[in-house]
Amino acid sequence: MHLILFIVFAGICLAGAINLLLQTHPINSALSLIVVMTSLAVLYLLLGAEFLAAAQVIVYAGAIMVLFTFVVMLLNAGREERTLGSRSARAVGFPAAAVILAVVATVVLHTQGLGTAVLNEGITSTADLSTVLFTKLLLPFEVTSVLILIAILGAVALARHGHGDPEQKPERTGEQ
Amino acid sequence: MNPTTTQLLQQEVPLSWYLLLSAVLFALGILGFLLKRNLITVFMSIELMLNAVNLSFVTFAHQWHEVKGQIFVFFVMMVAAAEAAVGLAIIIAVFRARATLAVDRIDLMKL
């Protein structure tokens, strides 16, 4: 069962990721990403991370991607235009990505003693998670709340009207 | 069910496959970051990369039976949320200033 489930959802994940790349309209890419995240949630379940699977769906797919979708619709982003490409992006970036993949794959595939994923074993309950989170890692936990506060403030400050008014500042050309 | 199907059904998944999937997703994220021309899509590729890393964390957490791996994923999600909020706000500000979301057009910082 495990194998079949893994293959199915890994396939969906990959399909979604590739679709993200292939689509031209950002809303399609966003929806593909949601697919990826949901399938990742399933994979987390297979690995015994219950809480994380739920968090993945709720936070990632449910909040962050919704935010993305909001912005796409707010800005009325259309299809991607054909703009000037970047030669170095292709010349340097492709090999880089390929190298990263190759190296990591090699390491991963040849490491001994990784073992297998076992269903129904090593399931981490939320209680285990929260025990560690609220005792040993209490400070980072509280700090993240500060972080989120800062993020809220930053987002509000950046995105409100009057900040860098485009009506008053004409679009600057290259010469500055 | 024939023995092969049963065998198939009972086979376990090697952890290296999870890691391999994570690596592939990460590479796809890099490719998206390099290839896509819309600013928001580029940002989404970054989120993809983060998710790939999360997967590998969870895999290792499963291997070592450590909770810490999953807690790290928890924090990554937290940070990703904050980052997404701020990043999208920046994108909105950039859109207001430049009226375009094409990555190649937003090059005011060149020499």
Place this chain on the structure above:
Amino acid sequence: MNAYLHLWLIPLAPFAGFLFNGLLGRRLPKFLVTTVALLAPLVAFAAVANAWLLSQANPALLPLAEICPNPWINLATLHVDFSLILDQLSLVMLLVVTGVGFLIHVYSVGYMHDEEGYARYFSYLNLFLFFMTVLVLAGNALVMFVGWEGVGLASYLLIGFYFQKKSAADAGKKAFIVNRIGDFGFLIGMFLLLANFGTLSFDGISAQLALNPGWQGGVLTVIALCLLLGATGKSAQLPLYIWLPDAMEGPTPVSALIHAATMVTAGVYMIARTHVLFDRSPFALGMVAVVGAATALFAATIGLVQNDIKRVLAYSTISQLGYMFLACGVAAYSAGIFHLVTHAFFKALLFLAAGSVIHGMGGEQDLRKMGGLWKKLPVTFAVTTVGVLAIAGFFPFAGFFSKDAILYAAFQQGPSGKALWAIGLVTALLTSFYMFRLWYLAFLGKPRSEVGHHHATPFSMLGPLVILALLSICGGWVGIERFSAYLAPATGPRPVETAGHLELILGLVAIGVALLGWFIADRLYRQRPAAPAELAGAFPTGYKLLANKYYVDEIYGMIIVKPLLALSKFILEWVVDVAILGGLAALLGGVALLSGAILQRWQSGNLRSYAAWLAAGAAVLLLYVLVPWATVLASLSIIHFGVAGH
């Protein structure tokens, strides 16, 4: 009285004077500058006189060596001390240097009274005296070289005293550079001395040579010739005499002191000091004699037609120095030194008198514009007459005795010696002629131009003139026999003894020749004043050749100076300036521009290229970290699969 103190005092007093006047003189009142400036040579002279008296009372005192206990250079292969030596030779020389030097200092007080660089002048003069005394007192070649170079420096400073005049500055440079060429010879000689004797001290060299009586020629000849080159540079002999006529750009007392009495005689002194080397090399001695005789004749011919009063005296100096070299070349060192002493008297006298003439003429130096000065400058006229008679070699003036000694020694030297004697005799004729020419043109006849400002010559100028005139009269009366007997411990015995009749005959011939010269000058310049112009017209090329000093300066300029200048200009302009510096600047600029151009492309502002480079960086890091591990793992798994496989 501690004799130790006194030798060091001799150079030290002038040095103190130099420092005082050089550093503070400008701000001090003139009389203070004068006092210090005169005190320095006076103290030195007093010390020398004191040493003289002590040595007369106690002849065993000489030679006296004072060696500083701290060595100057103390290496395994080279040991040099600060050593001063006082023997008969250096004592005689010092008496001349400090005595005549003091007189010229006194004269300068009057002559330079209105000059702006008064203190500077005296500080330089004292500096010169310091170095000259160091040179004379030197106990080894290196200390002597210090003095040698130092007098060259002082000479440069004093020739170029009127540094705002380009000709004076150029003359100073010329003197220094030509001297350098000679110094090169001196240096090579020193190196060879060091290599062959292991020591530079004169006593050490003499001792070693005394131990090897059979050592002749060979490397000793080379050393002697190198030293001769140095001497020709300093004493203005062929081929390095060219600086001395130009050195007349300096103030006249400077010409008197440095370029007549003392510095130019340093070459002769050096040869006398190192005579033990020259004695071992007949070839080198012969060269000395030939150089001396040739220079004497050469310079005398040029002096025949010069119109500048100081130039006449300059060429006369070169010619007389040739006599001294001739004397050394026939191993009559004491005769050479004798002539050095008498020449110091009458040449300094003549120069100072010329200074008085120039002073009285308001700066005019051209003989053709002078005349009739016997009425206006009577004292000067009287002393000049004494000087002219002395230099021409009339009995009983000083020049007669010394010149006669030289010619006699040359005559006795064999057939080549007789040829040298003949050259010396012809030169004596020419000397007498041009000196009387000067006498007639400057003092007698009618004034050819209006005399300049006419104020009485100050006593400070007249006093030394009179004293020097007296010395020119009686300076030779000590006689060559007593003189060389006195110098014998230092210069070796006389090569020839007085042989009565021969010497008398030769002396009479010399006087006759001098009279002939006077007679010719009288005919040309008093009886028939138009005759010289006619003669010049009759031999135009010869006249032009002489008047232009045989074009030697021009020849040197063409052969040596121009190519050197062109070469250095080429190197500095093209090699250094354009190629090296320009190239370097272009290189740096080019590098900056190129790297800027490259880096500029990198900072395109394009987000995606930035992203690409980010990814590349990450890939590199990953490679760096994981590749060793990956290769290990790969190899392990290959083995694993290979073994566990089919």
